[in-house]
Amino acid sequence: MKQLAVVGGGAWGVALATAAHAAGSSVLLYSRRPHGDLPSAVERTEDLAALARHGRTILLAVPSTHVRELARELGDHLDGHHVLVHGIRGLVPRPSSDPSWEGDELATISAILREETPARRFGALGGPVLTEELAKGLPSVMVAASHYPEVLEEVRENLAGATVRIYTTDDLLGLEWASALMSILGIAVGFARGAGVAAGLASAFAIRGVHESARVAIAAGAQERTFLGLGGFGDLLAAMSQNARPEVRLGEALAKGASIDDAVKELGQRIEAIELAPRIAEFAARHKVAAPILTTVAEGILGQKSAPELVQKLMSAPISGLA
Amino acid sequence: MSRAPIFHFNEQRQELVQAVVDRVIAETRDPVLLLNDAAFHEIRRLELAGDQDAVTRWRKVARMLGGLVNDGGRGRALELLREQALELAHDINGNFDRRVHYFASRFLPAGMSVFLRPGIIAERNPLEILKGEALAERIVSSGKIAQIRRLAELGTVVYVPTHLSNLDSPVFAYALQASGLPPVTYGAGKNLFTNPLLSFFMRNLGAYRIDRRLKFELYKQVLKTYSSMLIERGFHSLFFPGGTRSRSGGVERKLKLGLAGTGLEAYIRTTQQGKSQRVFFVPATINYMLTLEAETLIDDWLQEQGRARYIIEDDESTRVDRLTSLARKLVQMEESCAVRFGQPLDPFGNEVDDDGRSYDRRGREVDPRSYIVDRDGKVTIDHSRDAQYTRELGEVVMEHYLKDTVAMPTHVVATAAFALLRKRMPNADLFALVRRRDESVVPWRDLIDEIERTQRRLLDLEGRDAITLSSAVRGATATEVLGDAERALNGYHSHAILRSREQGVALLDPKVLLYYQNRLAAHGVAWHGGIAR
Numbered sequence: 001m002k003q004l005a006v007v008g009g010g011a012w013g014v015a016l017a018t019a020a021h022a023a024g025s026s027v028l029l030y031s032r033r034p035h036g037d038l039p040s041a042v043e044r045t046e047d048l049a050a051l052a053r054h055g056r057t058i059l060l061a062v063p064s065t066h067v068r069e070l071a072r073e074l075g076d077h078l079d080g081h082h083v084l085v086h087g088i089r090g091l092v093p094r095p096s097s098d099p100s101w102e103g104d105e106l107a108t109i110s111a112i113l114r115e116e117t118p119a120r121r122f123g124a125l126g127g128p129v130l131t132e133e134l135a136k137g138l139p140s141v142m143v144a145a146s147h148y149p150e151v152l153e154e155v156r157e158n159l160a161g162a163t164v165r166i167y168t169t170d171d172l173l174g175l176e177w178a179s180a181l182m183s184i185l186g187i188a189v190g191f192a193r194g195a196g197v198a199a200g201l202a203s204a205f206a207i208r209g210v211h212e213s214a215r216v217a218i219a220a221g222a223q224e225r226t227f228l229g230l231g232g233f234g235d236l237l238a239a240m241s242q243n244a245r246p247e248v249r250l251g252e253a254l255a256k257g258a259s260i261d262d263a264v265k266e267l268g269q270r271i272e273a274i275e276l277a278p279r280i281a282e283f284a285a286r287h288k289v290a291a292p293i294l295t296t297v298a299e300g301i302l303g304q305k306s307a308p309e310l311v312q313k314l315m316s317a318p319i320s321g322l323a
Numbered sequence: 324m325s326r327a328p329i330f331h332f333n334e335q336r337q338e339l340v341q342a343v344v345d346r347v348i349a350e351t352r353d354p355v356l357l358l359n360d361a362a363f364h365e366i367r368r369l370e371l372a373g374d375q376d377a378v379t380r381w382r383k384v385a386r387m388l389g390g391l392v393n394d395g396g397r398g399r400a401l402e403l404l405r406e407q408a409l410e411l412a413h414d415i416n417g418n419f420d421r422r423v424h425y426f427a428s429r430f431l432p433a434g435m436s437v438f439l440r441p442g443i444i445a446e447r448n449p450l451e452i453l454k455g456e457a458l459a460e461r462i463v464s465s466g467k468i469a470q471i472r473r474l475a476e477l478g479t480v481v482y483v484p485t486h487l488s489n490l491d492s493p494v495f496a497y498a499l500q501a502s503g504l505p506p507v508t509y510g511a512g513k514n515l516f517t518n519p520l521l522s523f524f525m526r527n528l529g530a531y532r533i534d535r536r537l538k539f540e541l542y543k544q545v546l547k548t549y550s551s552m553l554i555e556r557g558f559h560s561l562f563f564p565g566g567t568r569s570r571s572g573g574v575e576r577k578l579k580l581g582l583a584g585t586g587l588e589a590y591i592r593t594t595q596q597g598k599s600q601r602v603f604f605v606p607a608t609i610n611y612m613l614t615l616e617a618e619t620l621i622d623d624w625l626q627e628q629g630r631a632r633y634i635i636e637d638d639e640s641t642r643v644d645r646l647t648s649l650a651r652k653l654v655q656m657e658e659s660c661a662v663r664f665g666q667p668l669d670p671f672g673n674e675v676d677d678d679g680r681s682y683d684r685r686g687r688e689v690d691p692r693s694y695i696v697d698r699d700g701k702v703t704i705d706h707s708r709d710a711q712y713t714r715e716l717g718e719v720v721m722e723h724y725l726k727d728t729v730a731m732p733t734h735v736v737a738t739a740a741f742a743l744l745r746k747r748m749p750n751a752d753l754f755a756l757v758r759r760r761d762e763s764v765v766p767w768r769d770l771i772d773e774i775e776r777t778q779r780r781l782l783d784l785e786g787r788d789a790i791t792l793s794s795a796v797r798g799a800t801a802t803e804v805l806g807d808a809e810r811a812l813n814g815y816h817s818h819a820i821l822r823s824r825e826q827g828v829a830l831l832d833p834k835v836l837l838y839y840q841n842r843l844a845a846h847g848v849a850w851h852g853g854i855a856r
Contacts, residue, residue, distance in 0.1 A: 056698060075685060080671065080694030097722070118683035120671060120694060120715065121708075147711045150697070 003055025190251025
């Protein structure tokens with residue numbers, strides 16, 4: 001019997017639980033509140049110990065800001081046989097462990113899991129999947145990444161089915177960085193739309209954005225191909241094709257002159273890319289990687305320049321890399 | 324649980340060879356494929372080496388294989404494989420060569436032989452013992468010694484130290500003995516055995532031979548099995564996970580762990596057999612005030628930047644005069660060599676306590692067996708899983724290398740001097756800096772200030788448990804540190820490295836300064852610009 005535990009009662013966690021149920025898994029969802037939209041066979045628990053006993057594989061779908069606290073709590077109930085897979089977009093700042101750098105560094109979610117739990121068999125989910133489509137059972141494609149082939153096996157077995165296809169990679173760090181950076185580019189996509197940038201130029205910004213994201217992430221140890229595939233460019237295309245992603249809506253509001261606070265209030269939800277963008281700009285500068293688009297998003301968020309100024313700045317940025 | 328029967332090593336060696344071959348044969352799925360691969364690699368290698376006889380032998384094997392691909396041929400193929408595996412296992416196991424032993428014991432300088440092989444002390448006359456001990460006292464051991472002593476009773480200890488010099492293994496062996504820790508077996512490059520000087524003491528260290536020229540799968544299998552079986556049988560082992568000596572002088576920043584990974588295999592296999600042999604990895608650093616081969620290594624590093632390195636067959640360690648000169652120099656110094664034993668770890672990078680229990684980073688106890696079970700709770704060998712565990716262990720070992728690096732006066736002064744050089748040539752790259760031929764004289768005051776600054780940074784790092792300082796750096800004034808370093812550096816190397824003059828301090832060899840400052844580069848204290856490995 002396939003057994004899967006899911007942590008996170010948000011829309012994404014519920015969508016993953018629904019998909020796993022559809023794929024024939026016995027699913028236990030950890031959530032602090034009841035859900036009307038869950039398939040009746042999906043059980044809910046508020047007990048992490050019970051969750052850890054349900055099966056060896058646990059999917060995490062919580063905001064990146066909660067992951068450390070959650071992992072520390074969950075870690076009390078885990079051991080080396082557990083498989084932890086997260087579908088969390090984001091990088092977590094923490095004091096640098098590198099004595100030659102005294103500021104913060106950006107840790108991946110799996111690095112946080114390594115610090116906070118005794119588990120080792122980690123994986124991540126990403127790719128062009130959209131929460132609403134997955135929840136509705138529409139055909140979807142995901143990317144799973146892990147250094148452990150057995151983890152990828154577990155993910156496939158528990159999630160893949162008639163409507164879910166899963167591609168795999170061993171570039172765990174690459175997929176984690178790609179998911180995080182694509183959320184920043186999502187703001188850029190919305191921004192371009194809001195600023196009335198023509199479709200051709202918007203496409204150019206998108207693909208240049210993917211390339212520069214790859215350059216930035218390579219400095220962190222990622223592989224370029226991850227960015228050019230489903231987990232990078234594929235993910236961004238999904239964001240461009242519709243307005244559902246909150247990052248896109250945020251970018252659009254910013255371009256139309258809204259302040260960041262108003263835009264966030266209007267959206268009614270947390271956007272992790274807001275805090276991440278300036279950190280990525282700083283990371284790129286420290287590693288001497290040219291990142292004009294990501295840096296521009298950071299400036300846009302900080303409200304330092306108007307939309308036309310930012311577009312003008314991008315058009316005049318030095319050309320780096322191949323076409 | 325067996326108690327590190329190193330003293331039975333030589334007795335067990337022949338039986339071990341047989342056991343290794345048996346396991347390799349038992350686990351071979353396709354003997355023809357394995358033999359084909361061996362023949363292909365060996366014919367190519369031996370042709371280049373001009374060994375026609377061996378080429379002919381392998382050609383014969385390759386021709387025979389053609390007729391053995393069907394099922395009926397499997398028996399004959401396994402027979403052939405057994406012959407080859409046996410030969411390889413014998414080669415790894417090595418032969419005791421009396422002539423080498425005779426030569427080495429007659430012609431080694433007295434002080435040096437004691438240095439290289441402390442066990443010999445009792446056989447020597449008192450005057451020589453005195454000399455030897457004076458030198459031995461200069462090797463300072465520190466770290467988790469009491470804990471490791473206990474763990475050595477509970478399971479097999481696998482030491483994974485940093486690697487700077489061919490003296491590392493004898494120095495490490497000495498440090499083990501002086502710390503009351505049981506001796507170890509270890510694999511040494513076969514090329515080192517052609518050097519009578521090194522071969523002499525390596526045999527006595529329980530060394531087996533690794534032939535780095537052999538790249539085919541069968542050899543790797545035999546070697547790994549040999550190493551795993553040693554650990555399974557409780558022989559404490561030593562591996563230099565950096566692979567080769569650090570060319571740059573820097574602390575290893577990339578570890579493959581390679582053969583050390585057999586520690587995990589040994590743990591899994593014994594657990595499968597129901598008599599789990601716990602395996603404890605001990606990161607360690609071997610730190611020198613002076614490195615025997617510094618000049619050759621840094622030259623090699625500069626020349627070979629970015630290209631595949633060759634195996635150095637001939638360097639300072641083959642020259643008796645350099646060894647004695649180093650020995651003489653080391654005796655004059657307070658703490659000329661420091662071996663630091665780090666935090667013991669399980670094969671999954673968890674810290675272990677005095678009783679061998681594993682703890683995660685949040686201090687929770689964790690059962691190491693839980694890492695090696697599959698979804699059905701069965702203990703398995705899973706090569707890709709286990710390779711990843713070993714990679715992750717390598718990362719933890721490297722964190723400990725940084726913490727356990729012992730900063731010495733030569734490192735500190737080289738760091739300060741190199742910083743001043745760079746200030747003079749702010750736009751120069753690595754090569755421009757080290758190729759500088761005219762001598763730079765820096766004002767004495769500037770150098771002292773820079774040394775003080777470096778000391779302050781080091782003290783701060785030590786406070787955060789990010790490095791360890793030798794007593795000659797921690798409690799000393801900058802002037803004392805400079806004096807120590809100057810005395811050490813001048814007189815051993817082929818020429819003076821830096822010299823105090825009336826108008827200031829002359830920096831005479833930026834290359835050697837680079838080498839010594841590199842030790843502190845990964846800590847962010849010394850210049851980073853020249854570090855890759």
